[in-house]
Amino acid sequence: MAIYSFTFSPTGTSAAIARAISEGITQSAGKAVTFSDLTSGGAGELSFGSDDLVLVTAPVYGGKITPMIKRRLEGVEGGGARCVVVAVYGNRAFEHAAADIAGFMTESGFRVCGAGAFVGEHSYSTPSAPIAEGRPDSLDLSDARTFGSQIAARMIDDTLAEVDLSLLADEPSPAEALDNFRTFVMEYQRQQAQERVVYLPEVDPTVCDDCGGCYAVCPTGAITPGSHEADPALCIKCCACVKSCPQGARSFRSPFAPVLSANFARRKSPRWII
Secondary structure, three states: OOEEEEEOOOOOHHHHHHHHHHHHHHHHHOOOOEEEEOOOOOOOOEEOOOOOEEEEEEEEEOOEEOHHHHHHOOOEEOOOOEEEEEEEEOOOOOOOHHHHHHHHHHHOOOEEEEEEEEEOOOOOOOOOOOOOOOOOOHHHHHHHHHHHHHHHHHHHOOOOOOOOHHHOOOOOOOHHHHHHHHHHHHHHHHHHHHOOOOOOOEEOOOOOOOOOHHHHHOOOOOEOOOOOOEOOOOOOOOOHHHHHOOOOOEEOOOOHHHHHHHHOOOOOOOEEEO
C-alpha cells in the first residue's frame, strides 16, 4: 500500500497542514508518506490501486479551490484508490471548495473517503489588515495530526469508506459580518462593471534589489525575470511573491483585505469528516 500527499501551497500554509496530517497517519499506522509538491509543476503520469491512499491539500481562493491543483493532477489515475481532500481557507468560508476537489478526484478514479477544511493565513493578510495571521498555528497543527490519526485508525480496521461531502459545512459567521461582506461585494461588483480595475502585486523599485526571489516562487510564471511585474493573465493573486520578498519590496493592496480583516477576525476551527 502506498500513501501519497499532493499539495499546492504557494505560501506554505497548505503544506504545513498536509505534513501535520501525514505525521498523524505515520505515527498511528507506521506507514511513510510520499510527498509531492505541485506548487511549481505537475505530478506527471501516476497510477494508483485500490489499496493506496492519496491526500490532496490545496488553498481556497474566493470560496473556490484553486484550479491549479486540478491542472497539476491531470496525469494522475486513481484506479479505485482511497482519497482524502483538504481545503485550506483564510477564515472567511471554504464554501464548496472541498466538494469541488472531491468531485475532480472522483472523476479521476478515486474514492473520496475523507475531507477537511483548515484555516491558514489569508493571502491578502498584512500587518495593517491581519486575516488569520500566523495560522496554521500549534492548535491547528495538533488538530491536523488528530485528523491524520483518525484516518490511520480507519485504515487499520478497514473502515475507511466513501463520505458524503454535504456533511462538511462551514462554521457559521456572525450575521453582521456576512451582511457587511455582502454589501461590500455588491458595491465592488458595481464599480467593476462601471470601470474595471485589475489588482496585482506591486513592486517598489527603490527597495527591490533584484534578487529574483519573486519570480522563483511564483507558481504560474506570472513574473518574468527582469520585469518584476505580474502578468494579469497568469497571476492567481496567491501573494507568494509578496510574503517571500526578503526586502519587503512587494505588496498587494486588495480592497478586500480591510473588509475581511474587520469582519472575519473571530477564530474558526478546523472541520473534517471521515
